[in-house]
Amino acid sequence: MGPAGTRAGVSPPAVPAVRLPRRRGTELVLIVLAVLLSVYGYCAVGIAKNGSVPPDAAGYGAGLGVLALVAHGAIRLRAPYADPLLLPIGVLLNGLGLVLIYRLDLETPHDRAAPAQLIWSTLGVALFIAVVVLVRDHRVLQRYAYLSAVAALLLMVLPIFFPAVNGARIWLRIGGFSIQPGEFAKVLLAIFFASYLAANRNALSYTGKKIWRFQLPTMRVFAPILVFWLISVGVLALERDLGTSLLFFGLFIVMLYVATGRGSWIAIGLLLAAGGAVFVGALEPHVNSRVQDWLHPFASIDAGEGPGQLAQSLFAFAAGGMLGEGLGAGHSILIGFAVKSDFILATAGEELGLVGLTAIFVLYALLVERGYRAGLALRDPFGRLLAIGIASIVALQVFVIAGGVMGLIPLTGMAMPFLAQGGSSVVTNWIIVALLVRISDSARAQLLPDDALEAHR
Amino acid sequence: MTRYIRRASVFCLVLLVALLVNSARVMIFEADSLDDNPANRRNTIARYTQPRGNILVDGKAVTGSRDTDEQLRYERTYREGPLYAPVTGYASQVYGTSLLENAEDDILSGTDPMLAPLPLFNDLTRSQQPGGRVATTINAAAQKAAYSGLAGRRGAVAALDPATGKILALVSSPSYDPGAIAGTDSATMSAWKKLNRAPSQPMLNRAIRQTYPPGSTFKIVTAAAALDSGLVTDVHEPTETPSPWRLPDTSTLLRNEARGCEDASLADAIRVSCNTVMAKLGVQVGLKGMVSTARRFGFDDAGVRIPSGVSRSNFDTDMDRSQLALSSIGQFNTTATPLQMAMVSAAVANGGVLMAPHLVERTTDGHGNTVAQTGSKAYRQAMNPATAVQLQELMQDAVENGTGTNAQIPDVAVGGKTGTAQHGVGNKGTPYAWFISWARSPEAGIAEVAVAVVVEDASANRTDISGGGSAAPIARDVMEAALNSAAR
Numbered sequence A: 001m002g003p004a005g006t007r008a009g010v011s012p013p014a015v016p017a018v019r020l021p022r023r024r025g026t027e028l029v030l031i032v033l034a035v036l037l038s039v040y041g042y043c044a045v046g047i048a049k050n051g052s053v054p055p056d057a058a059g060y061g062a063g064l065g066v067l068a069l070v071a072h073g074a075i076r077l078r079a080p081y082a083d084p085l086l087l088p089i090g091v092l093l094n095g096l097g098l099v100l101i102y103r104l105d106l107e108t109p110h111d112r113a114a115p116a117q118l119i120w121s122t123l124g125v126a127l128f129i130a131v132v133v134l135v136r137d138h139r140v141l142q143r144y145a146y147l148s149a150v151a152a153l154l155l156m157v158l159p160i161f162f163p164a165v166n167g168a169r170i171w172l173r174i175g176g177f178s179i180q181p182g183e184f185a186k187v188l189l190a191i192f193f194a195s196y197l198a199a200n201r202n203a204l205s206y207t208g209k210k211i212w213r214f215q216l217p218t219m220r221v222f223a224p225i226l227v228f229w230l231i232s233v234g235v236l237a238l239e240r241d242l243g244t245s246l247l248f249f250g251l252f253i254v255m256l257y258v259a260t261g262r263g264s265w266i267a268i269g270l271l272l273a274a275g276g277a278v279f280v281g282a283l284e285p286h287v288n289s290r291v292q293d294w295l296h297p298f299a300s301i302d303a304g305e306g307p308g309q310l311a312q313s314l315f316a317f318a319a320g321g322m323l324g325e326g327l328g329a330g331h332s333i334l335i336g337f338a339v340k341s342d343f344i345l346a347t348a349g350e351e352l353g354l355v356g357l358t359a360i361f362v363l364y365a366l367l368v369e370r371g372y373r374a375g376l377a378l379r380d381p382f383g384r385l386l387a388i389g390i391a392s393i394v395a396l397q398v399f400v401i402a403g404g405v406m407g408l409i410p411l412t413g414m415a416m417p418f419l420a421q422g423g424s425s426v427v428t429n430w431i432i433v434a435l436l437v438r439i440s441d442s443a444r445a446q447l448l449p450d451d452a453l454e455a456h457r
Numbered sequence B: 001m002t003r004y005i006r007r008a009s010v011f012c013l014v015l016l017v018a019l020l021v022n023s024a025r026v027m028i029f030e031a032d033s034l035d036d037n038p039a040n041r042r043n044t045i046a047r048y049t050q051p052r053g054n055i056l057v058d059g060k061a062v063t064g065s066r067d068t069d070e071q072l073r074y075e076r077t078y079r080e081g082p083l084y085a086p087v088t089g090y091a092s093q094v095y096g097t098s099l100l101e102n103a104e105d106d107i108l109s110g111t112d113p114m115l116a117p118l119p120l121f122n123d124l125t126r127s128q129q130p131g132g133r134v135a136t137t138i139n140a141a142a143q144k145a146a147y148s149g150l151a152g153r154r155g156a157v158a159a160l161d162p163a164t165g166k167i168l169a170l171v172s173s174p175s176y177d178p179g180a181i182a183g184t185d186s187a188t189m190s191a192w193k194k195l196n197r198a199p200s201q202p203m204l205n206r207a208i209r210q211t212y213p214p215g216s217t218f219k220i221v222t223a224a225a226a227l228d229s230g231l232v233t234d235v236h237e238p239t240e241t242p243s244p245w246r247l248p249d250t251s252t253l254l255r256n257e258a259r260g261c262e263d264a265s266l267a268d269a270i271r272v273s274c275n276t277v278m279a280k281l282g283v284q285v286g287l288k289g290m291v292s293t294a295r296r297f298g299f300d301d302a303g304v305r306i307p308s309g310v311s312r313s314n315f316d317t318d319m320d321r322s323q324l325a326l327s328s329i330g331q332f333n334t335t336a337t338p339l340q341m342a343m344v345s346a347a348v349a350n351g352g353v354l355m356a357p358h359l360v361e362r363t364t365d366g367h368g369n370t371v372a373q374t375g376s377k378a379y380r381q382a383m384n385p386a387t388a389v390q391l392q393e394l395m396q397d398a399v400e401n402g403t404g405t406n407a408q409i410p411d412v413a414v415g416g417k418t419g420t421a422q423h424g425v426g427n428k429g430t431p432y433a434w435f436i437s438w439a440r441s442p443e444a445g446i447a448e449v450a451v452a453v454v455v456e457d458a459s460a461n462r463t464d465i466s467g468g469g470s471a472a473p474i475a476r477d478v479m480e481a482a483l484n485s486a487a488r
Helices: A002-009 A024-050 A057-078 A086-105 A114-134 A138-161 A181-206 A219-239 A242-260 A263-283 A285-295 A309-320 A344-377 A381-405 A423-445 A450-456 B002-029 B031-035 B042-047 B081-088 B099-103 B105-109 B121-125 B140-150 B186-197 B215-228 B266-272 B275-285 B287-296 B321-328 B338-349 B385-401 B467-487
Strands: A172-174 A177-179 B055-057 B063-067 B074-078 B133-136 B154-160 B167-173 B353-355 B360-364 B370-373 B378-381 B413-421 B432-440 B449-456
Touching (some): A086 A114, A086 A344, A114 A423, A138 A181, A138 A219, A138 A381, A138 A423, A177 A423, A181 A219, A181 A242, A219 A242, A242 A263, A242 A381, A242 B002, A263 A285, A344 A381, A344 A423, A344 B002, A381 B002, B074 B081, B081 B099, B105 B133, B140 B167, B154 B338, B215 B275, B215 B287, B215 B338, B215 B385, B215 B413, B215 B432, B266 B275, B266 B385, B275 B287, B275 B321, B287 B321, B338 B353, B338 B432, B338 B449, B385 B413, B413 B467, B449 B467
Parallel strands (some): B055 B133
Antiparallel strands (some): B154 B167, B154 B449, B360 B370, B432 B449
């Protein structure tokens, strides 16, 4: 514990009793900006498609604004030292996602997704508030590590008993609602990993046999985590949800590395990953076809069958060029299936261009960076690992899906955080932002003198 | 742990950089090839997002656009489609474009860089200019006269302004409605199939894309060669030609349909259309002279564009003397488009100077500002001016006293030449009736219209078909319409 350790060693009187800035005003200004940007986008779509501002633009802005302000109020009340960037980024990405889905709804008048997405967003913000208000200290979560693990496993196993949707068994369909429990599972897993690794990181780092230059951990410590990982990956392979599988694996490796600092973990992880990828890629036709599409995105055109989804997605990005076609002026609807969910980024790329896409990536990067920053500032290992874990979820998920729809890596079905259509995803992302708010608040509040800290808690 | 967190953050940064670099690859560096991929529908969609510019006849649009509210939004419509189809061609969302719709596509679709206010304007603003307009040289009255004259029979009419080369009428019959194949629905598909299967080939532009043996109308070219070469100095001097005349180096006898061709003068031979005299003159001019004269009229030129390409009219360059004899009266391998024969007539009417035929008067942007104007320019000096004057007299004589009396117009100087061409195996095909002519109103110093008409008339008695009977009245109506509208 380098710098943080030294800081911990400094006695409280050395910290000047200056008032720690809360920066809530900054947050409020940024929220207003985010809401205005979203409303502007909403109006731009309406003007481009119908020649007039959508009649409910004010209502849309008011709705988004009220949601954001209530969330802001919860932060003021319960997490006054939280990072002021987190909530505005969430609001802006969520607002932009609603704009993009609304924009695509105009092309599919019989299949409207924006109203449901708005309801899910409201639920997401409600859960955000619940987490910020109810979880007074992130260390409470450590108590529920094993409960989280069991819950995560249950959530992952459940969809196997439900019918497959589009080749993947990742959905729970109850009545008209469909839920993707894997989305929630990843946060629970991050909590479990953080807790387990925080408790066992010394044992994981320094014991065990040495093979060549690699120090192996003892089986006693390593076995539970390996078993858990095998189960989760096995379940995902059964469900054919390669994206989430990749995400869990990446999360596991990053957290393990941060906890132990051992390069051998990365080596073992990469070996496991390579083996698993070859194995699944060879045996599983669903995955194999994804790899073939990635290697030869235009094969279906040459075969005279017209462009496939990935080719259409690449066409959309290319059409965007540097500055984009403008909101509402693109033709990303040509992608067809999943254009509002997995491929939502193509609409952003075509209509906002490389400039807009870069801005979106930078927003995600800021979110991740803020998580890492909170992780660095915290003193307790659990909090650090949890911050790194959930920030990494965002980073990995953005990379897997954005890289997939842009031909960088094989395409795996996943939701672009906040942007994509999908209730489970947007709700989960709000929970992630809430946890980051809570952790960043703790990270800053620990700089307070002890008495003030007590008052804060 | 701090060190490892920092390293993990570098890993996240690498992911971000990878995404950004890959984005630049797809959206900038490979964008052009992705944009131009034939399977990418965006170019097609963009093409139809705005109404296509119109083609004008006498300042009025003969085309239009219909908002379908579908993915390919604007669909081409045609006013009096069959009448103007040989001029406009078609612009179909499925089958592409033809004729003017094809030749002026950049202007009509708005992609021509000349339409943008500044160079590279469209690339920078990603905007599309409104479609420009194409004003044709067509004279609506002459076009209608030609179309109703053909009355659905297989044939074609081409009319020119001899002094400028403007095409006044361009009709092919039977015709079709290009609006029927403009869209994307199943009716479009079946219409396209039906049109392509029809034995009458309605989508063939017979005026510029079909060549026919020109028959006796070609005798004007032969006469020009005889006069230009000095072989004939006095058109009224009798030629020493027996009737029938034996083709050189053969035992085949060439006969005349007309009477009084024995030793007939050039003037008489043109007036009553003597095969023997003209065949013999062609042989006397010789292959070289005949080829060079035919070429000065536009034969053997595959590069004539109006701006749509015109099929090559043929005069063989390697023939024996009997073949040359037959070629000189428009038989053997000699073939011509109706436009080519209108050019022959126009060259005579314009004092020997053949003006380049053109169909586009000018192109404008969507607001009517001129983008390009087609000036009149000479194509070739087809013959000496003196020869042209002599031929004018001979052609006038043919209309006043000879085979072309059906083309007479009161108080108007009309010159013409009939033709009947056999074709098919053993000449069993329905003959083509030809008529080429020009007309000059009394107050004008120069002819204002030159016409070529070809009609294939299966219902008529074969011996009865001649240019004078079937084709001349159509030519007369077209000339009259052109003269009347010019006078207004």
